[in-house]
Amino acid sequence: MQGITVLNPDELGQDPAVGMDLALALGVGHLEIRTAYGSNALVLDDAQLREVRQLADERGLRVAALASPLWKWCRPEAKPGKVDSFGFPTQVPAEDRERWVDRALAVADILGTDRVRVFSHLSVGEQSEDFRNDPLLTYALKAAERAGTRLLLENEPVCTVAEPAPLLDALRENTGLGLWLDLGNLYEVGHGTAEAVDALAPYVEYVHIKDYVPRDDGMKQFVAPGAGDVPYAELLPVLHRVRPVLPYALETHVRESPGDALTRGAAFLRGTIPGGLA
Template sequence: MTVPLTSMLVLNPDELGPDPTLGMDLAVKLGIGHLEIRSAEGANAVTLPKERLEHIRSLADERGLKVAALASPLWKWCRPEARPGRVDTFGFPTQVALEHRLGWVERAMKAAAILGAPTIRIFSHLRVEPELTEQFTGDPLLPRALEVANRSGVRLLLENEPVCTVAHAEPLLEVLRRYHGQGLGLWLDVANLHEVGQATGEVVEYLAPYVGYVHVKDYESNADGSRTFCPAGEGCVPYDEVLPLLHAACPTLPYALETHVRDSPADALRAGAAFLRSMVPGGLE
């Protein structure tokens, strides 16, 4: 008998605050068996000491939860002399000297190993002053990081982040085609793709072969150009078109809820989980 392939639903505990037990307990209540770790106890996960990471792992183990990914801030940085705008890196510095970057990569690998995370998110350098903006393609640190990741048994996945240099489909495809053979994959944030006007069926079909992880958040567009975050499925991001295409390309993808809803994040996560379970063919673990 053929066992049906099932996608994975993932919850980030820090959506409910710095105490990871709150989000973990909600995951259990919602029947979600996998976690994404980004920050805990008010600190970025890659800055936490070994014993605190081991404690987070034990909290997950006690509840029968597995860590699907480390949502690291690697490459969401610029040189110390650059001046980034307001950037959310969850307690990680945005200005990082070249000589310190490999150390952060290695530290993220160790954190992923302690947490049991098979994937690590990375970015593509912050867009700053044109003369100081670094190019991700050709960055000599990237092949070194991919080599370390391969030795460590984890995979690096690039998120399409509008404040970084690689956010549109064309440069994403260029980077992925160049480094995919070395292990680089795509951490697809559908809402970010929609923000740059490219969350279309055609674009998603081009990107789908590289996708290893999907971030799910939603928002409503306001008349003044601002955004109001809302539960997945209640905003303007075209998940009804995108999710079936992603599932057809890979029926075992992790779908991670990232609400950014401040007033009632637990309710938003509940609604988002129900929406994803109704939209992804074959259901979600």
């Protein structure tokens, strides 16, 4: 069995049909849904979500995952830094959060996927919340189990759980929680090593692929996967050895010529992962 390549249509804009057509042209059969029609997927209405699903179904494409923004938030009184939350608020009152968990599971059901991404609270200094002891996590894991859905924790640098040790703690304490591993993020926090990937690999259920080079101003210049500094040639074989069948989702963040970056990224993945990808 092979792993699969996944494409996010919103890399090409807010008309999902455009990205889906590129997926079809590249022989990519799976999609990750994050935003469409100018809104985060969680705030689209059911009719819009059904339209996204229909566009995918018409092309023979399957939604592999919902890239939800759950837990990429802080309390209203906290002050987050610059955060890309893809059209979702970063300050969310505690009393609203359970509703958003329920909504994410409902959105996943409409889209036909059983994978939902979660984060671990924005890191806001002394006002940061404790993801591992958040009662909402217990609620969400039970609700996801009833729905036949897996919650997958992404290692996000602006959130509280981003490095291997706390990731492993959270995953070992919550057997219903899987890992949405972003290898670019792992490299960004100083742990883009074979040893780190080998330790995390047993928990990985989904992989994000992006690449970048540092700019003179300290920011990142995103480039096509394989063209930047993330040591994929070292990391991907380690991950594949432990987890030979995984979804690999292209999240290039390349704003200029995104179609070219996705095309090059798909070719890079298929040529780098042992045995290739479907």
